[in-house]
Amino acid sequence: MHIDYQNDLNPAQYEAATTLDGPILVIAGAGSGKTRTIVYRLARLVESGVSPAEILLLTFTRKASSEMLHRAEGLLGHQGLGNVRGGTFHGFAYSLLKQHAGLLGFERGATVMDRSDGEEILSQAKDRLKIGKGDRKFPKRATVLGLYSKSRNKELTLEQVLRQEAYHLGPYEDDLTRLLEEYERIKRECGLLDYDDLLFLLERLLTEHPHVREAVTSSISHIMVDEYQDTNLVQARLVRLLTKPGDTSPNVMAVGDDAQSIYAFRGANVRNILDFPKIFQGTRVIKLEQNYRSTQPILELTNAILDGFRDKFAKRLFSERTDSRLPEHVLPFSDRSQARLVTAKVTELSRTYPLDQIAILFRAGYQSYHVEVELNKIGLGFRKYGGIKFSDAAHIKDVLACLRLSQNTSDLPAWQRILGNVPGIGPKSAQKIHHAAMINDQAFIKAQRAKRPALDDLLRVLDTLRTQVMRPSTAITFVLEYYQPVLREKFPDDYPRREAGLEELTQISLSYDDIPSFLGDLSLDSPDAEEDRGQAVTLSTVHSAKGLEWDAVLVIDLVEDRFPSRHAMNDNDDFEEERRLLYVACTRARDSLTLFSPETLYSRELAATTPARVSPFLQDIPSHLLSRYREQFTGGVGLQTLPTPRRAPEGTSSQSSRPGPGEDFATPAPRPASSTQTPVQGTYCRHKIFGRGKVVQRVEPNKYKINFPGFGLKLIIEDFVELE
DNA sequence: CTGCCAGAGCTTTTT
DNA sequence: GCTCTGGCAG
Numbered sequence: 001m002h003i004d005y006q007n008d009l010n011p012a013q014y015e016a017a018t019t020l021d022g023p024i025l026v027i028a029g030a031g032s033g034k035t036r037t038i039v040y041r042l043a044r045l046v047e048s049g050v051s052p053a054e055i056l057l058l059t060f061t062r063k064a065s066s067e068m069l070h071r072a073e074g075l076l077g078h079q080g081l082g083n084v085r086g087g088t089f090h091g092f093a094y095s096l097l098k099q100h101a102g103l104l105g106f107e108r109g110a111t112v113m114d115r116s117d118g119e120e121i122l123s124q125a126k127d128r129l130k131i132g133k134g135d136r137k138f139p140k141r142a143t144v145l146g147l148y149s150k151s152r153n154k155e156l157t158l159e160q161v162l163r164q165e166a167y168h169l170g171p172y173e174d175d176l177t178r179l180l181e182e183y184e185r186i187k188r189e190c191g192l193l194d195y196d197d198l199l200f201l202l203e204r205l206l207t208e209h210p211h212v213r214e215a216v217t218s219s220i221s222h223i224m225v226d227e228y229q230d231t232n233l234v235q236a237r238l239v240r241l242l243t244k245p246g247d248t249s250p251n252v253m254a255v256g257d258d259a260q261s262i263y264a265f266r267g268a269n270v271r272n273i274l275d276f277p278k279i280f281q282g283t284r285v286i287k288l289e290q291n292y293r294s295t296q297p298i299l300e301l302t303n304a305i306l307d308g309f310r311d312k313f314a315k316r317l318f319s320e321r322t323d324s325r326l327p328e329h330v331l332p333f334s335d336r337s338q339a340r341l342v343t344a345k346v347t348e349l350s351r352t353y354p355l356d357q358i359a360i361l362f363r364a365g366y367q368s369y370h371v372e373v374e375l376n377k378i379g380l381g382f383r384k385y386g387g388i389k390f391s392d393a394a395h396i397k398d399v400l401a402c403l404r405l406s407q408n409t410s411d412l413p414a415w416q417r418i419l420g421n422v423p424g425i426g427p428k429s430a431q432k433i434h435h436a437a438m439i440n441d442q443a444f445i446k447a448q449r450a451k452r453p454a455l456d457d458l459l460r461v462l463d464t465l466r467t468q469v470m471r472p473s474t475a476i477t478f479v480l481e482y483y484q485p486v487l488r489e490k491f492p493d494d495y496p497r498r499e500a501g502l503e504e505l506t507q508i509s510l511s512y513d514d515i516p517s518f519l520g521d522l523s524l525d526s527p528d529a530e531e532d533r534g535q536a537v538t539l540s541t542v543h544s545a546k547g548l549e550w551d552a553v554l555v556i557d558l559v560e561d562r563f564p565s566r567h568a569m570n571d572n573d574d575f576e577e578e579r580r581l582l583y584v585a586c587t588r589a590r591d592s593l594t595l596f597s598p599e600t601l602y603s604r605e606l607a608a609t610t611p612a613r614v615s616p617f618l619q620d621i622p623s624h625l626l627s628r629y630r631e632q633f634t635g636g637v638g639l640q641t642l643p644t645p646r647r648a649p650e651g652t653s654s655q656s657s658r659p660g661p662g663e664d665f666a667t668p669a670p671r672p673a674s675s676t677q678t679p680v681q682g683t684y685c686r687h688k689i690f691g692r693g694k695v696v697q698r699v700e701p702n703k704y705k706i707n708f709p710g711f712g713l714k715l716i717i718e719d720f721v722e723l724e
Numbered sequence: 725c726t727g728c729c730a731g732a733g734c735t736t737t738t739t
Numbered sequence: 740g741c742t743c744t745g746g747c748a749g
Contacts, residue, residue, distance in 0.1 A: 581737080
């Protein structure tokens with residue numbers, strides 16, 4: 001099979017894909033065919049005789065790397081890229097640390113812990129040191145861990161972080177310092193690694209054990225790092241350490257876009273990408289500036305959003321995709337009515353685009369709440385990214401706790417979790433049992449077992465898991481025998497749903513051969529629960545939308561304090577990061593972009609509605625780049641027309657807002673609920689999205705269960721269907 | 725010690 | 740609206 005690199009790629013892409021040796025920095029604007037370039041380069045490397053096993057591809061998510069490998073395989077027309085080493089920095093680090101755990105002093109095994117485990121350890125530390133007891137002002141566990149992680153990622157002292165980020169916590173500095181020392185101690189005692197440990201320990205492994213570095217680097221001939229703008233200081237040093245010592249011109253390619261750097265909050269440092277050419281002498285810098293994704297009007301808007309911060313690798317994206325439609329800016333009355341206008345807009349868009357090509361983006365997870373309610377009302381399916389992760393669910397964690405204990409007997413959070421399910425055992429007893437297990441105090445354990453038969457069962461299960469080496473799927477099946485009854489007891493109201501989740505966990509586990517890799521992957525890059533389950537709109541935080549694209553994108557809550565986030569208003573760097581975040585959001589759109597800024601917000605503290613101001617990022621935008629719409633009292637939205645240009649008076653932003661003719665916004669026209677004539681089952685009806693369907697059942701007070709061919713059974717509020 | 729209740733306080737983004 | 744904490748009864 002012959003690949004026509006010249007023809008398939010533009011000159012810049014071609015240069016990036018076919019330069020195989022030496023350091024390269026690719027500055028790839030949004031939608032400039034970055035993935036395509038990496039894919040072609042992978043193919044080229046393999047064609048030129050590089051063994052896939054010698055290629056290291058570090059990406060932001062496992063999904064991104066598997067997509068690239070998959071596409072490259074398609075290009076090459078054969079399998080065989082399965083050996084490419086890849087994944088996230090954290091995942092890669094874990095795979096190496098696992099092999100050399102002994103060198104780093106983890107004899108009892110080492111488990112990756114997630115956030116809630118961290119909080120558990122912190123509680124433990126607080127307890128032991130008696131810090132913050134009864135002090136309501138004492139920062140919460142999540143806050144403490146956040147500060148600590150920040151200090152490690154930015155490589156600043158706790159004092160510096162407190163001064164920058166949380167001045168008001170200054171008085172707690174000593175307490176926090178002691179607390180975190182204790183946290184470190186307990187963590188180590190339990191053989192647990194937090195996310196930051198993975199990176200720093202790998203660095204230690206590679207620097208303190210030259211023969212390990214030797215072995216690792218000699219097995220890697222080419223390194224590619226995607227999303228380089230979001231790497232932090234350790235990660236940049238790791239890239240360095242993964243090249244052969246003394247190699248002045250290593251085969252490293254970094255790909256990124258400084259305009260899309262959105263992870264400074266966790267220590268990402270734009271300097272990394274700016275300084276790459278300095279660290280690797282003779283770096284070839286290649287810029288990809290042609291955008292293949294979005295229409296020109298969308299790009300003009302995003303360029304305008306970018307105007308306003310200095311951009312070291314200055315670039316302006318251009319596109320050949322013309323379109324007369326401008327991005328829309330809609331001003332709903334409130335956040336509540338925003339949700340209705342959003343669903344109406346989605347309904348309208350769904351006539352043109354498939355549902356899975358539409359996304360609703362927001363700054364923070366909670367902001368989609370109203371929209372979720374509205375989508376449910378009209379029976380539209382959605383998938384939410386960036387919300388609760390699959391492996392965060394209590395029942396999943398329970399089962400995983402057993403697997404963790406089979407690998408690492410000292411894992412305190414796992415003990416706490418699984419023992420907490422035994423009736424009569426709470427945190428205190430759990431801790432005692434953990435302690436007894438650590439020093440193997442048979443007498444104590446025996447007494448406890450005699451007292452509680454349920455505990456006896458559990459310990460037998462754990463013993464079996466520890467003595468027999470099982471495949472992950474076998475182990476889960478085994479644990480479920482014990483756990484199923486516990487589950488039904490613990491969640492009497494929704495255990496069927498949770499059992500389905502456990503079934504899925506078993507499915508996922510089938511593709512793993514050993515328990516440590518299974519556990520590692522699950523906590524490092526949790527697979528999306530049920531991939532594409534039919535047609536659904538995507539709801540996502542902007543962060544989680546990174547690297548993805550849709551035909552139509554809606555961004556909500558573009559008002560001060562929400563987007564930009566209230567926390568970013570004091571610090572200029574934070575503020576600029578919010579701007580880049582909006583840039584990332586808008587550049588996800590191929591054809592259609594709609595921005596929403598509600599005029600009022602419901603404030604929980606005040607239990608009242610307060611006025612909101614349009615996001616500063618949109619106030620600077622020249623008005624000819626956007627169509628502005630306001631919600632109308634009479635329903636729907638009206639185009640806001642500008643006064644004839646005669647020098648608009650300064651300060652008065654009173655652009656005449658004429659109601660205008662009702663725009664086609666498909667506002668669902670609520671009909672008076674007429675429950676008088678209950679329709680017979682079997683009647684046909686119409687729905688704006690699902691089309692014609694058959695009424696299966698009336699669900700009081702105001703819904704129908706309807707079967708739509710191709711969509712299945714839906715529960716829909718009567719106002720949204722027209723009976724025939 | 726555990727498990728339940730009520731009241732207070734607060735909300736970013738993720739590996 | 741949701742989570743965390745402290746107080747209290749069993």
